[in-house]
Amino acid sequence: AFTPRVFSGIQPSGGLTLGNYLGALKRFADSQNSGVQSIYCMVDMHAMTVWQDPAKLARATRELCAGFIASGVDPDRSILFNQSQVAEHAQLAWIFNCVARMGWMKRMTQWKDKAGKNQENASLGLFAYPALMAADILVYHATHVPVGEDQKQHLELTRDIATKFNNDFGVEFFPITEPVIEGAATRVMSLRDGTKKMSKSDPSDMSRINLTDDADAIATKIRKARTDPEPLPSEADGLAERAEARNLVNIYAALENSSVEAVLAEMGGKPFSEFKPRLAELAVAQLAPISGEMARLMQDPAEIDAILRHGAEQARAIAQPILARTYDIVGM
Ligand code: ADP
Ligand code: NA
Numbered sequence: 001a002f003t004p005r006v007f008s009g010i011q012p013s014g015g016l017t018l019g020n021y022l023g024a025l026k027r028f029a030d031s032q033n034s035g036v037q038s039i040y041c042m043v044d045m046h047a048m049t050v051w052q053d054p055a056k057l058a059r060a061t062r063e064l065c066a067g068f069i070a071s072g073v074d075p076d077r078s079i080l081f082n083q084s085q086v087a088e089h090a091q092l093a094w095i096f097n098c099v100a101r102m103g104w105m106k107r108m109t110q111w112k113d114k115a116g117k118n119q120e121n122a123s124l125g126l127f128a129y130p131a132l133m134a135a136d137i138l139v140y141h142a143t144h145v146p147v148g149e150d151q152k153q154h155l156e157l158t159r160d161i162a163t164k165f166n167n168d169f170g171v172e173f174f175p176i177t178e179p180v181i182e183g184a185a186t187r188v189m190s191l192r193d194g195t196k197k198m199s200k201s202d203p204s205d206m207s208r209i210n211l212t213d214d215a216d217a218i219a220t221k222i223r224k225a226r227t228d229p230e231p232l233p234s235e236a237d238g239l240a241e242r243a244e245a246r247n248l249v250n251i252y253a254a255l256e257n258s259s260v261e262a263v264l265a266e267m268g269g270k271p272f273s274e275f276k277p278r279l280a281e282l283a284v285a286q287l288a289p290i291s292g293e294m295a296r297l298m299q300d301p302a303e304i305d306a307i308l309r310h311g312a313e314q315a316r317a318i319a320q321p322i323l324a325r326t327y328d329i330v331g332m
Helices: 018-034 054-070 088-099 102-106 109-115 124-138 149-169 215-223 243-256 260-267 272-298 301-330
Strands: 005-010 037-042 079-082 144-147 178-181
Touching: 005 018, 005 124, 018 037, 018 054, 018 144, 018 243, 018 272, 037 054, 037 301, 054 079, 054 272, 054 301, 079 301, 088 124, 088 149, 088 301, 102 124, 102 149, 109 124, 109 149, 124 149, 144 149, 149 178, 215 272, 243 260, 243 272, 260 272, 272 301
Parallel strands: 005 037, 005 144, 037 079, 144 178
Antiparallel strands: none
């Protein structure tokens, strides 16, 4: 039996949104009371599978770390570190490159989406990315990984790699990691189109709330968020065909740590002209302290670097013996 351990990584590819906060960072912060050891990684080696400007990558890595801390992930209770500082990830990834099969990788929908029509010109790293992700998780013998919808297939591949490694070498060495699926309640949709995920890569800045937005920007984006002309329903069923309305109610419930049912019990029958200012007030009250704390932390990059360095030492202390045993098993 493996000791429960959570691992999750986020790419420092610039710009954290309300989606990252409610779908990942806030959940990570809230789960710190569960008593399970949690390891959170700024996955800069994943980010560079597509071109990253070096100065921007370094800044985005620190800003992501600041985002974790400002959202309530406490570096004294969780391990916060930068992937490239713990070489064991790359070392185990090589072994997994030799375990995983080309056919498995070619089936990854994210590879097909990101490489597009020009696969010949995509980086080899982009193709091998899921094997590195498997190493990120398994170098800690992580048993649970919180994942969004778009990473489910990669976690499935991680399980396949662990299974094949264990079978090939006749060991029960790597755990078969369980996904912790993000609920619909924490999937934040675009403010302009309720069928698309809120994302830093959406060309319209009005579609998202950035964790660095000030109070005015947050209020404006919520006021201008697309909705329909009907008032809010009093039951969740009434939101089934109303993606934009449902999204705003979901965001309200998630920020308030309550449920869609509870929000509608209070707000049912009210028009958006009343609901939106309430939502803006709640969002500003929660997010303004986070953006303020991120800005404060970013003024002292040396402090962030020290936190990441300490986290890397803690991470390495777990990863080193697991890699050493892996080398033993494969005869290296
Ligand atoms: P990465 O490529 O590192 O996964 P993302 O920005 O896509 O970067 O996601 C980082 C984390 O934030 C993931 O856990 C993802 O599920 C979560 N996340 C991103 N966007 C949203 C969203 N709109 N709603 C809920 N969670 C989100
Ligand atoms: Na993602």
